[in-house]
Amino acid sequence: MIKGMKTLGLKRKILEVKDLHVHFYTYAGVVKAISGVSFEIYEGETFCLVGETGCGKSVTSRAITKLIESPGKIVKGQVLFYRDGSPIDLLKLSDEELRRIRGREIAYIFQDPTAALDPLYSVGYQIAETMVAHNTATWKEAFRRAVDILKSVLIPDPEKRVKNYPHELSGGMKQRVVIGISLSNKPKLLIADEPTTAVDVTIQAQILDLLRKLRQEEKMTLLLITHNMGVVAEMCDRVAVMYAGKIVEIGTVHQIFKNPQHPYTKGLLKAVPNPLIKIEKLESIPGTVPNLIFPPSGCRFHPRCPRKLDICDKKEPPLIEVEEGHKVACWLYVK
Amino acid sequence: MPEPLVRVENLKKYFPIKGIFFTRAHVKAVDGVSFEIYRGETLGLVGESGCGKSTTGRLLIRLLEPTAGHVYFEGKNIFKLKGEELKRFRRKAQIILQDPYSSLNPRMTIFEIINEALEVHNIKVPDKEEFIVDWLRRVGLERHHLYRYPHEFSGGQRQRIAIVRSLIIKPEFVVLDEPTSALDVSVQAQILDMLKEFQRELNLTYLFISHDLGVVKYMSDRIAVMYLGKIVELAPADELFEKPLHPYTQMLLSSIPIPDPEYALKKPKVKVIGEPPSPINPPPGCRFHPRCPRKLDICDKKEPPLIEVERDHYVACWLYAKK
Numbered sequence: 265m266i267k268g269m270k271t272l273g274l275k276r277k278i279l280e281v282k283d284l285h286v287h288f289y290t291y292a293g294v295v296k297a298i299s300g301v302s303f304e305i306y307e308g309e310t311f312c313l314v315g316e317t318g319c320g321k322s323v324t325s326r327a328i329t330k331l332i333e334s335p336g337k338i339v340k341g342q343v344l345f346y347r348d349g350s351p352i353d354l355l356k357l358s359d360e361e362l363r364r365i366r367g368r369e370i371a372y373i374f375q376d377p378t379a380a381l382d383p384l385y386s387v388g389y390q391i392a393e394t395m396v397a398h399n400t401a402t403w404k405e406a407f408r409r410a411v412d413i414l415k416s417v418l419i420p421d422p423e424k425r426v427k428n429y430p431h432e433l434s435g436g437m438k439q440r441v442v443i444g445i446s447l448s449n450k451p452k453l454l455i456a457d458e459p460t461t462a463v464d465v466t467i468q469a470q471i472l473d474l475l476r477k478l479r480q481e482e483k484m485t486l487l488l489i490t491h492n493m494g495v496v497a498e499m500c501d502r503v504a505v506m507y508a509g510k511i512v513e514i515g516t517v518h519q520i521f522k523n524p525q526h527p528y529t530k531g532l533l534k535a536v537p538n539p540l541i542k543i544e545k546l547e548s549i550p551g552t553v554p555n556l557i558f559p560p561s562g563c564r565f566h567p568r569c570p571r572k573l574d575i576c577d578k579k580e581p582p583l584i585e586v587e588e589g590h591k592v593a594c595w596l597y598v599k
Numbered sequence: 600m601p602e603p604l605v606r607v608e609n610l611k612k613y614f615p616i617k618g619i620f621f622t623r624a625h626v627k628a629v630d631g632v633s634f635e636i637y638r639g640e641t642l643g644l645v646g647e648s649g650c651g652k653s654t655t656g657r658l659l660i661r662l663l664e665p666t667a668g669h670v671y672f673e674g675k676n677i678f679k680l681k682g683e684e685l686k687r688f689r690r691k692a693q694i695i696l697q698d699p700y701s702s703l704n705p706r707m708t709i710f711e712i713i714n715e716a717l718e719v720h721n722i723k724v725p726d727k728e729e730f731i732v733d734w735l736r737r738v739g740l741e742r743h744h745l746y747r748y749p750h751e752f753s754g755g756q757r758q759r760i761a762i763v764r765s766l767i768i769k770p771e772f773v774v775l776d777e778p779t780s781a782l783d784v785s786v787q788a789q790i791l792d793m794l795k796e797f798q799r800e801l802n803l804t805y806l807f808i809s810h811d812l813g814v815v816k817y818m819s820d821r822i823a824v825m826y827l828g829k830i831v832e833l834a835p836a837d838e839l840f841e842k843p844l845h846p847y848t849q850m851l852l853s854s855i856p857i858p859d860p861e862y863a864l865k866k867p868k869v870k871v872i873g874e875p876p877s878p879i880n881p882p883p884g885c886r887f888h889p890r891c892p893r894k895l896d897i898c899d900k901k902e903p904p905l906i907e908v909e910r911d912h913y914v915a916c917w918l919y920a921k922k
């Protein structure tokens with residue numbers, strides 16, 4: 265079976281983001297960090313957001329549970345979370361209601377494990393605390409379960425390690441503890457924002473393996489954010505490619521890698537040196553990513569696009585379906 | 600084989616660290632490496648964080664003094680150079696770092712930054728401004744950038760400025776220490792191709808350091824793999840990827856995520872065991888033995904020598920050495 269295809273048949277939504285806009289009100293001007301982002305995630309799949317620095321991946325993932333702090337503001341949009349089939353709009357919930365969902369039904373893993381752990385408490389305490397805070401266990405029970413959790417994230421000697429403080433662990437182990445904490449309440453949706461960017465490639469392989477294994481065992485849905493096309497290819501069922509605050513293309517991992525449509529996606533794929541292929545010359549995308557205070561008119565990619573049409577700098581291209589499950593926002597495909 | 604431009608012999612660098620009371624402890628950052636770099640080639644140096652890549656690079660251009668060992672540049676021991684000879688070496692051997700933010704003085708204009716390099720190395724040209732503008736154009740910058748400050752440029756543009764500053768003085772050997780690690784892939788590709796073009800045009804010799812194996816493969820003629828201060832394998836780039844011999848190289852290569860979803864399904868997997876230990880007390884014998892899936896009895900007792908097992912393919916592992 266072709267990877268990614270299975271989710272097309274599945275079609276039970278767990279999350280639906282609709283026309284999301286987030287702005288940051290800075291001294292230099294209003295940063296339109298994301299502008300009209302829409303996608304849906306199906307139960308049990310791994311969905312990737314991929315794109316270069318500043319394209320809005322983290323802001324999108326944080327906005328899902330309103331984790332946007334001043335000077336940022338969610339100015340428009342809906343985030344529908346499907347609980348037992350019926351949707352609730354997370355953006356309409358109170359902070360208190362969201363706190364109950366966050367860390368329980370929807371959990372996060374961020375890039376920097378050091379920042380996510382409190383240096384003053386043992387890792388066992390920090391895992392237990394998440395369970396107690398959400399009333400899923402008593403302290404006693406939670407401490408006992410912390411050992412199992414450390415075991416499940418493949419930490420050697422879990423009985424000893426629960427008593428360790430963060431500084432006593434290596435970077436790779438810390439990230440596994442963070443994953444353990446996020447899994448402690450068996451979330452339905454795990455949002456992992458660049459979980460392996462700060463670690464070495466062999467440790468990355470271990471952590472990705474672990475995420476794959478846990479996703480299967482716990483029947484979790486994974487929203488994975490990365491800028492690494494290799495990670496996308498190895499982990500994801502479906503992918504959304506972001507550029508300058510918008511989704512430019514979305515499809516199964518197979519569609520995106522074997523049949524990319526958007527000139528940006530094509531450029532991005534050709535710019536990554538695949539070590540298994542003999543490459544004479546990499547193709548690069550000219551120019552740099554735009555400033556989001558004054559984003560380019562029309563299609564935001566037009567100043568760098570090798571196939572720009574007359575209309576491209578005038579009107580914004582709609583995201584249209586080019587084959588089943590494969591959408592692209594580019595004037596080349598609008599009839 | 601042509602005469603090597605750089606020859607490294609049993610090079611070591613230990614950094615002293617504070618122990619308890621008067622005990623002495625050392626970080627064995629580089630612990631006896633030997634290799635050669637030929638004129639006009641790119642030698643890639645890969646390995647995980649802390650294995651000693653940057654320390655090796657800095658030793659090769661004498662930004663650090665070694666604990667032991669030698670580096671010969673054009674046949675001369677660089678650690679013995681003095682006066683005029685040392686000055687000449689300083690011009691011929693340059694380094695370009697990952698973070699152009701910290702290597703460009705924020706209070707100087709681009710003109711001042713590049714001009715400083717020309718002055719330090721006493722390079723006389725009839726019209727400096729024209730000369731610099733000419734170079735800026737070659738990296739895609741313009742005359743109007745001359746009197747701007749580093750913070751007004753993007754990361755990719757700053758790296759171009761750093762490249763001009765290093766290459767305008769006509770070096771022969773350049774250590775590139777993760778030159779694109781801070782950049783986005785689309786910009787990375789621009790810089791890599793630019794570095795390749797300059798190499799051809801100016802007949803430069805590169806030591807290319809990176810932890811991104813795809814990038815190293817694209818840039819290098821030969822690749823050396825480091826683990827805990829040692830070179831464990833050295834081979835022509837294509838051969839290293841097609842036929843990695845050292846168990847560590849095999850683990851490293853199988854860990855790289857490949858941007859091809861079909862390949863991802865059938866990719867050979869070497870299970871990653873443990874994490875790299877500390878370079879303060881490296882394991883005895885082969886330093887990789889605690890993580891090695893193919894460990895032999897001898898491996899934790901005696902250190903394997905780096906031997907040529909096939910033409911130009913060196914490996915330090917007891918699986919391939921005579922015991």
Ligand SMILES: Nc1ncnc2c1ncn2[C@@H]1O[C@H](COP(=O)(O)OP(=O)(O)OP(=O)(O)O)[C@@H](O)[C@H]1O
Nearest residue numbers: 288290295297316317318319320321322323324556
């Ligand atoms: N607190 C903030 N104040 C102002 N602008 C912000 C703030 N946070 C994010 N932004 C802007 O929002 C845009 C999107 O940022 P985001 O962090 O989502 O990017 P990203 O895709 O996650 O990038 P990276 O790969 O670097 O993590 C960027 O242009 C960024 O400058």
Ligand SMILES: Nc1ncnc2c1ncn2[C@@H]1O[C@H](COP(=O)(O)OP(=O)(O)OP(=O)(O)O)[C@@H](O)[C@H]1O
Nearest residue numbers: 614626628647648649650651652653654655810878
């Ligand atoms: N000035 C120093 N004093 C003490 N220890 C040092 C010093 N410089 C480097 N080290 C140590 O030497 C070892 C090798 O460091 P080095 O920077 O050469 O590694 P690297 O391979 O370049 O790693 P990275 O991929 O993280 O850049 C590390 O353990 C490092 O902590």
Ligand code: SF4
Nearest residue numbers: 885888891898916917
């Ligand atoms: S020398 Fe032994 S321990 Fe080291 S890599 Fe070879 S087989 Fe493994």
Ligand SMILES: [Mg+2]
Nearest residue numbers: 321322323457
């Ligand atoms: Mg981010």
Ligand SMILES: [Mg+2]
Nearest residue numbers: 652653654776
């Ligand atoms: Mg380094």
